[in-house]
Amino acid sequence: MITQQQLAQLADQVSPMHVIVDADGQILSAGPTLKKLRPDEEWVGQAFFDFFEVSRPRWVHSFQDLLSTAGSKLHMNMRGEPSTGIKGMLAPLPNCGGAFINLSFGISVLEAVQDYDLTSADFAPTDLTIEMLYLVEAKSAAMEASRQLNTRLQGAKIAAEEQAFTDTLTGLKNRRAMDHVLGRLLKSGRDFALMHVDLDFFKQVNDTMGHAAGDAVLQHVAQVMVECTRQTDTTVRVGGDEFVLILDDLTDRKMLRKIAERLIARLEEPIPFEDKLCHISGSAGTSLSTAFEKPDIATMLHQADVALYFAKNAGRAQHFFYSPEMEEEGATGASVSERPKVAE
Structure with a gap:
């Protein structure tokens, strides 16, 4: 027994x-x-x-x-x-x-x-609990692997979207990002200012000192523009030596004039490259969303462009707000990149 x-x-x-x-x-x-x-x-x-x-x-x-x-x-x-x-x-x-x-x-x-x-x-050993624990562990491992994969995919998606909206040379937003930001602002009904900035004498730097110097100047200009604007603003390189500043919830002319003057003053400071100094300046034109009952992107860009061209013709290194009289005084509707530039 x-x-x-x-x-x-x-x-x-x-x-x-x-x-x-x-x-x-x-x-x-x-x-x-x-x-x-x-x-x-x-x-x-x-x-x-x-x-x-x-x-x-x-x-x-x-x-x-x-x-x-x-x-x-x-x-x-x-x-x-x-x-x-x-x-x-x-x-x-x-x-x-x-x-x-x-x-x-x-x-x-x-x-x-x-x-x-x-x-x-x-x-x-024969307890089905063991089998269930293995299944739970396998499920947990699979869920963790899936979570990590989703995290990586989300990160890759964010990185790809960021890259698609970024100018590779300067790190600023590009034209595609500009259209996205402007579209969002117009949809929200928020007031904003659109400032078109074009560099003076940049072609001369490229021609006399080479494209490496030109790239260094553009990178320096990008940094200056970021420093002269707020975190809520968007700085865009739309191509070549042209830039657009989107100043969210800011239409006060006095404040905008101060920003433009500070930016132009900074752009006139010599930019070191290797053992030489690069000399440029900047001209700017601004359009305000408050000038429209229902603003649209194309019209605002056109108006800022007209004001910019007016600043160029007035002697460069200047800033103007758009007014209808500028059109009457002979500024064309073509973009700055499409017009013959003032001799530099």
Whole structure:
């Protein structure tokens, strides 16, 4: 006949979450995994109900009630914290009045694994819990891989969009970005100013000092324009030595005039390149959205361009606001890049 000690050793192997109780409901043996749930407690010799509270069947209040549930599923909770949910089934032991109670975590297994730092070694090899844990781990790994992939794809998308909107030489926004920003402003109904800036004497730098010097000048100009405007403004290189400043929520002529004057003054400062100095200046023309009942991009660009050409003809290194009289005085509707430039 198998002894109590042999029965406990066998139960530890095949059912690491078990309790063997005597006829009085005192614990004779507890599985190693079960002991991990309350490692500071002495299980043997304690009453079963000192560790477990039976929630179903609701009529179980004593050990005799518990014995009468043989073959039925038990729903319990561990007393104390954490109050882990436990499932169980009782089988009476012949000739002694005691019982063998096999236990499991059921759907609470994930919380139990986290709460008690359990591993596969804490479950019977044939326990389907192991298979479920593997599936959960595989799902978690797949979800993490998917999350990382989505993060990389989102980053690549943002980088591609940023590159599509950026002038590669200067790091400023490009014409495509300008159209996007202007379209958004017009849709929102916000007031803004559009300042068209063209460099004076830039062709002379390119012709006499080479394109490397010209590139250095454009990069320096881009930095100056960023420094002379606000973070909420948009600075655009529309091509060659032409730039557009979109000044959001700013139509005050006095403030705009100060920005233009500061920018023109900075552009007149000599720009070092290798052991030489590059000399340029800048002319600017500004159109205001408040001049329209419903402004549109093409008209505002045209007006800023007319004002710019007027500044060029007035002697360069100047700034003008658009007025209809400029058109009457002979400024054409062609863009600056399409007109013959004033000799430089």
